Each structure stands twice: as C-alpha cells, then as structure tokens.
Amino acid sequence: APRLSRPLSQQATKHTPAFTFDIDGVLKQGQHVLPQAKQALKILAGDNPLGKKYPFICVTNGGGTLESERCKKLTNELGVEIKEHQIVQSHTIFRSFVPLYKDKPVFVVGGRSDNCRRVAEAYGFKHVYIPADVQAWEPSIWPYGKLSEKARSYVKPADFSKISFAAILVFHDSLDAFRDLQLICDLVRAQDGVFGTLKDPRDKAAWAPERQIPVHFSNPDLLWGNEFAQARFGQGALQESIAAVYKLTTGHELQRTTGGKPTRATYDYAASLLHSAIFSPSSISLHPTGPAPPLPGRVYMVGDNPASDIAGANAYGWESILVQTGVFRGARPDEADHVPTVVKRDVLEGVKWALEREG
Ligand code: G3P
Ligand code: MG
Incomplete structure (x- = not known):
C-alpha cells in the first residue's frame, strides 16, 4: 500500500502531535496579526474534522513584558485562549x-x-x-x-x-x-x-x-x-x-x-511545558527542574528564522516547518542555512500539512 511505502519519518503515528509556534514572522508581522494564524490556532483548538485538541505553545525570542500579560494580549489578538504556560519568551x-x-x-x-x-x-x-x-x-x-x-x-x-x-x-x-x-x-x-x-x-x-x-x-x-x-x-x-x-x-x-532560541535551555523549557500540558494539565509548573522526558508524539516547530527556530528544532529532534512570512523568503528547504523538514507559505499551510501527514 502506498502509505506503508512512505519512509518511516513520514508515516502516521498513533500519538497526538504537538505544535510550537514562533510569534514574530509566523503569527504576527509587527503589530499585524496574520489571519492565517487565527485560523491555524482555531483548527488546533478543536475546529477540525476529528474535533480533536492539539497541544501547542508559543516560543518567541521577543519579550519585554510579563508572560501573564503577553498571554492575555495574544489571546485577544488570536481569538484562541493562550494560557501562561503556553508562552516562552526569550527572557523566561x-x-x-x-x-x-x-x-x-x-x-x-x-x-x-x-x-x-x-x-x-x-x-x-x-x-x-x-x-x-x-x-x-x-x-x-x-x-x-x-x-x-x-x-x-x-x-x-x-x-x-x-x-x-x-x-x-x-x-x-x-x-x-x-x-x-x-x-x-x-x-x-x-x-x-x-x-x-x-x-x-x-x-x-x-x-x-x-x-x-x-x-x-x-x-x-x-x-x-x-x-x-x-x-x-x-x-x-x-x-x-x-x-x-x-x-x-x-x-x-x-x-x-x-539564551533563547536556538539554545537548548529554551527548548528544554518549552518541552517541559508541552510535557506537562499533555500529562499533567491541571498542575503545570512554570519552574520545571530539568529537561522533560521525550514526548510521545512528534513536535512540529513552525518558524520563520532558520538560524533560530529551525536550527533549534532540528537540534532538538523536532520536525521543523519554515514559513515564508518572516525572515526567510526562499522557496526550497535547501535554500535555508538550517534545512527544515518542509517549507510552507504560512502557518496555516504548515499546520494543515502536519495534520495531514499525521493521518
Ligand atoms: O524581538 C523579537 C525577535 O528577536 C524575534 O521574535 O517571535 O520571531 O522569535 P520571534
Ligand atoms: Mg520569528
């Protein structure tokens, strides 16, 4: 069957995938919120044929505000609830x-x-x-x-x-x-x-x-x-x-x-938050004590900056989706200094591709 002949890395897994979104150049361009971002997050929040919710967090090298304030602002901007444990800023x-x-x-x-x-x-x-x-x-x-x-x-x-x-x-x-x-x-x-x-x-x-x-x-x-x-x-x-x-x-x-992306410390922190969101959603610590155990499903990092988002995700063993709405303006994965799993036009295309791939 064609499905079985796909390489292992492209076969569907039985575990729910998780998503990590960069903010600037992926969900927003300056003060402008990309409509594709709202749609992508709506899908992950349950507006999909399976009615399934997918764990996700935002990991940005931006900052200058408290995580508790940033998540309120993002919630208003994106129309999907973002909780404090779903945001990692560069100074977090x-x-x-x-x-x-x-x-x-x-x-x-x-x-x-x-x-x-x-x-x-x-x-x-x-x-x-x-x-x-x-x-x-x-x-x-x-x-x-x-x-x-x-x-x-x-x-x-x-x-x-x-x-x-x-x-x-x-x-x-x-x-x-x-x-x-x-x-x-x-x-x-x-x-x-x-x-x-x-x-x-x-x-x-x-x-x-x-x-x-x-x-x-x-x-x-x-x-x-x-x-x-x-x-x-x-x-x-x-x-x-x-x-x-x-x-x-x-x-x-x-x-x-x-610190920040692409450093391991930031990815360890992000992985700990995702791990708790999946296994202990009622008691998520904002002060994880060490790197989380590997997550059961794939993690997709959606980013615009090869040197930050893609380099960090690749080094961490995550799948990487490079979008064309920010730093990277090329067309093919091999045009990026750090080669992503795939290049997609924007975050919505990236999320749709990942969900289809997961089956
Ligand atoms: O100051 C913002 C910047 O360095 C990158 O933000 O969301 O693209 O990681 P982001
Ligand atoms: Mg960015």
Whole structure:
C-alpha cells in the first residue's frame, strides 16, 4: 500500500502531535496579526474534522513584558485562549538566574520604559537597575541624550559609585542601543562592577575571563521579521556590536552567555511545558527542574528564522516547518542555512500539512 511505502519519518503515528509556534514572522508581522494564524490556532483548538485538541505553545525570542500579560494580549489578538504556560519568551529562562543573583544588584537592559525592571522583579530579582537610573545619577555618562520626563518618573535613584553589580542581564531588544552599548562596555571594564571605575590595564589577573562580570543575553537573533520588506536587526546585532567594541577598546574577548532560541535551555523549557500540558494539565509548573522526558508524539516547530527556530528544532529532534512570512523568503528547504523538514507559505499551510501527514 502506498502509505506503508512512505519512509518511516513520514508515516502516521498513533500519538497526538504537538505544535510550537514562533510569534514574530509566523503569527504576527509587527503589530499585524496574520489571519492565517487565527485560523491555524482555531483548527488546533478543536475546529477540525476529528474535533480533536492539539497541544501547542508559543516560543518567541521577543519579550519585554510579563508572560501573564503577553498571554492575555495574544489571546485577544488570536481569538484562541493562550494560557501562561503556553508562552516562552526569550527572557523566561532568566528565572533560572534568580537563585544566583536575587540578593545582588543586577543591571537590566532592553525594552520600553521600565518594563523589564518590572519583569525582573516579578521573577524574583530584588535589586534591579536599568540604564535610565544610571543616566539620572550621572548624565555625562551618556552625552548624546537627555532623560525624558516620562523616564524621570520611573528612575530609581541611587549612588552608583557605591553599587557593585553582580551581573548584566539583557532582557530584550534595546530601544537605545548606542547608549546601552556604552553602558554595558563601561560596566564590563569597571573595577568590581562599579560604574565610573576602570580595571588597571596592567593588572592581568583583573582581566582574566573568569573575573569578568557575567553578561547574559536573552537571545542571539541577528535578524527578525516584521512587516518591512527585509528582516530587521535584533538583539544579536547589539550583542555582536558590544563584543566588537569591547575587544577594540580593551583587547579582551567579551565573555557572555546567550539564551533563547536556538539554545537548548529554551527548548528544554518549552518541552517541559508541552510535557506537562499533555500529562499533567491541571498542575503545570512554570519552574520545571530539568529537561522533560521525550514526548510521545512528534513536535512540529513552525518558524520563520532558520538560524533560530529551525536550527533549534532540528537540534532538538523536532520536525521543523519554515514559513515564508518572516525572515526567510526562499522557496526550497535547501535554500535555508538550517534545512527544515518542509517549507510552507504560512502557518496555516504548515499546520494543515502536519495534520495531514499525521493521518
Ligand atoms: O524581538 C523579537 C525577535 O528577536 C524575534 O521574535 O517571535 O520571531 O522569535 P520571534
Ligand atoms: Mg520569528
């Protein structure tokens, strides 16, 4: 029978498949919600010939807001209920840093206003400072801009000559990237994480990689897709700029970690949420303690960015559907730097293809 002659990877399995959706370039283009996304999620929520519900989550390298707020907004936009355990943002895994830094000052970068401070505090970090606080302390640290009235309203006043930062956490895309590049470089080359100081360039021990203040980026995206004709620079572009300027000005390599897609930590977290959604839907922990056991059915990752969504899904053993509504604008899988299982026009085509394939 033709069905049996299909390769094993294409044969139907008896287990319900699960879906992981990227947001920007898949469900949305900038502020615009793709109608195909609404239809695709409706199908997974039960509007299909079998009347079956399929587990799904959204995994984005975006952020700058609490997961509880993001899921409410997505629910309104997409017309299908998205619960808090169905959303993984790029900084979600920063929760795992809370035990390390919760009682120490951390420098949080990225996002609009002081939103990322609110997110960090909600995660459990107790001493969170942002670039605007430092600008208010010493305006000459950033000569090219003044704090707006609005920014003054959320500044947390402090004497930064007395604060020794334990880590830099880049939560989200910077809306003032040149300022943040300056402040992050300042802090990395400072003595003991104190703004306004500088390590002695001759003191080799002080510049040893292990003595550098930890710098954690929440995602490596060089590019991401909105409604513009070409992909836009993301947090990865800032990360690479900081590393290059730091190297040119100090001669040292920037030590850093990166979370988000395509890193394993983010996929482990996402897999744990999917696992609980399938096996213990009434008690889903937002703080899983380790990688989940393999899921019984296939997981389909629908993404627009080969370097992020597809690379991560492939490495994790998931099926990957690359859509043409975001970063990738090619036609064939082999045109992508990370080759997906399949290329489809949009998320609706991708979901339909996967469900048909599952039989
Ligand atoms: O800032 C957003 C971006 O880096 C990517 O978002 O949803 O495509 O992973 P997403
Ligand atoms: Mg995307």
